[in-house]
Amino acid sequence: MPEYPAAVPARLRYRLCRHCGRALVNFADAEGVVRTRCPACGWIHYPANVVGIGAVIVTPAGVVSLHPPGGGAALPGGVVEIGERPEDAVVRACRQETGLEVEVVRELGRWFWPDHPHGPMLSFGFEVRPVGGTLRDGLEGRAEVRPCGAFPAIAPARKGSAIRTPP
Ligand SMILES: [Zn+2]
Numbered sequence: 001m002p003e004y005p006a007a008v009p010a011r012l013r014y015r016l017c018r019h020c021g022r023a024l025v026n027f028a029d030a031e032g033v034v035r036t037r038c039p040a041c042g043w044i045h046y047p048a049n050v051v052g053i054g055a056v057i058v059t060p061a062g063v064v065s066l067h068p069p070g071g072g073a074a075l076p077g078g079v080v081e082i083g084e085r086p087e088d089a090v091v092r093a094c095r096q097e098t099g100l101e102v103e104v105v106r107e108l109g110r111w112f113w114p115d116h117p118h119g120p121m122l123s124f125g126f127e128v129r130p131v132g133g134t135l136r137d138g139l140e141g142r143a144e145v146r147p148c149g150a151f152p153a154i155a156p157a158r159k160g161s162a163i164r165t166p167p
Pocket of ligand 1: 017043
């Protein structure tokens, strides 16, 4: 079984080639980095970080908070789909989770979450503002607007909503 760097989660440690089924092996690339590849078809496995986004939807009355079942609050957010820009992913997530059409005001920063359940996640935070739609509940729970100074505690299962800028 090939060896992987410690940061690679167990579910991304392949033993067999995803294309032809042969057993994968380690090799050292031209710079001495140990990688995993298929000796039959040549496929090289480059495990990647997951890319995520989070949104602070600022309205004249305050910030949109989501209230998932189980208590606590969250910000709209999720995973950036393959081929999608973070700026587009945040607009999509806000539509899906709140019913609001938004536009990006500014990027708030990025952070790295090495132990995210989906794998190491690089996430981008955005301030956005509504430009259409109607606030409604969504897949992530009840949606409401809270005054900026009264944002509820973040739900333990949504700790990625604790957007912070890097030091
Ligand atoms: Zn192969």
